[in-house]
Amino acid sequence: MSAEIVYLETPIQAAKFFVQFREGDTSLLAFDTETTGLNVRNGEAVPRIIQFSWRPWEVAVVVNVPDKGEGEDDWRARFIEGMVGLADEIVGHNTKFDLHAMYTFGYDWVEKPHHDTMWSARLFDERTSAKLKDLAVRYLDVDAADSQKELKAAMRKGEWDWETVPIEYLIEYAGNDAIITGQLHDYLYPHIEYAYEAYAREQRLTPILFRMERTGLNIDLELLEKTTIEYTANHASLSKKLQAFKPGFNPNSPAQIKAILAERGVVVADTRAATLQALNDEFVTVLLEYRTVQKTLSTYLRPWSELTKATGRLHPWFNQLGTKTGRFSSSDPNLQNITRGHVLRDMIIAAPGYKIVVADWNQMELRLYAHYANDE
Structure with missing residues (x-):
């Protein structure tokens, strides 16, 4: 990929790209994070860096993520919040993951108008892989595997994990992901016009699921x-x-x-x-x-x-388009296949002062089919 990827180390650098974004197309900001691990829903894993890109997707900036709980007067925090504040909408790939990661450090963007290329890819063709790199090859003819392979090789050689790998090894990999996310959105979103209503439903659902995952059971x-x-x-x-x-x-x-x-x-x-x-x-x-x-x-x-x-x-994941048919799934852990009467169900209890209410739609799919077919 021939794009400019810059790691911001000074407030002067940050100001330059902030102005560039402000004077350019602020309609959509692509973002991605690299975290210390995958368990971001309970705050155990935290963001190390965040990367931004914007149309025409020719540049990406990468910056360390400071914890706002330790003080908001950090130029990096101001830059990050300023970029997101300028944007009309944001887009990520598996956006809810990155929203969780940033929330732990005090960046609350849950209600920000957002897009997710995982949704658009699934609504465009449910048979395709949901992995960003696979989608880039399929739809953009962009092979970003080299930077990923180089990173994985360096991590094996240095015996590093995502928490300990030096930042310099992440920069190219991270920046490319932000650029690809933006490009992928611009390719896929116009192709799913027939599913905009379903897509909008997923957008409205994200804040609800975010709070469910964050609160946990x-x-x-x-x-x-x-x-x-x-x-x-x-x-x-x-x-x-x-x-x-x-x-x-x-x-x-x-x-x-x-x-x-x-x-x-x-x-x-x-x-x-x-x-x-x-x-x-x-x-x-x-x-x-x-x-x-x-x-x-x-x-x-x-x-x-x-x-x-x-x-x-x-704190399980609730995956909005977790199956090819569009049904929910849950993972880490999967709570949807625990049989009735199993002792595991007894372990899920209400907090003091609350009760657990169990509700289930009866034959919902068949009823929906009948409704849309106008079958009385």
Whole structure:
């Protein structure tokens, strides 16, 4: 990419580009952040740098993000707020992530008119990858993989993570992302005119989801700890029982499971749960129970214990266009596939003075189809 990418180190530099933006096209400001990690919803991961670009997407500026809680009289904070304040609208790729990151340091842009190239890409073609670099290749014929590969190689060599990698290694990578985001918006948004109503709905929903994610879910930490201990002990007991059938047995190996079953006179085509549940065998009974306990531990209990350390609450992502059909999904952790009656549901509790209300639409998709088809 032939673009000017500048790392701002002085207020004079910042003033130059602020004036350039002010005297140019302020209708849209593309932005992106590089953070210390991915868990930005609870403030655990924070922004290191923010990068801006604006039409005609020929320049990007990168600047360190100061924590406004430690004082707002920092030229970088004034520059960042000034740029966003000048812009009519902002655009990001997975914008809600960056809004969370900046909010932790006191930059509240949740109500700022915004766009998201992830939405426009999904509404344009739900089959495409949502990754920024993939979309750049597909729609812009721009391969930004080189800067990403160079950064990853430097991080491996220096044994750095996103929190410790020196800023100079991030500049080109970061600036390119801001430029690509702006270019991608200008390409995709005019192509989804048929879906502007749906797109606007996602825009209105972002502040609501942001607050839901930021607030999080209150968790019964005592019950979580107690259940984790119980499941861990049960897991060890079941592992011991499985080893009694075959010392050194790996319960995660389909080949070894088939071999043990063959020794017991049972031949199976696969080791999926549905196949094994049809068998009346002591080994299979123990194995299936082991799998259930292991999944609960690895998918829920241990991750929940880790994710609640910072605030005592769970802060999942609520993904607006998380599926190809446009339905919601949740992640980190996924709260949409916990079966009814599971002990995990008992861990999600109301805060003192509040109650949890459960509501669900009955056959909503079919009712919507009938409505739009004028079918009485």
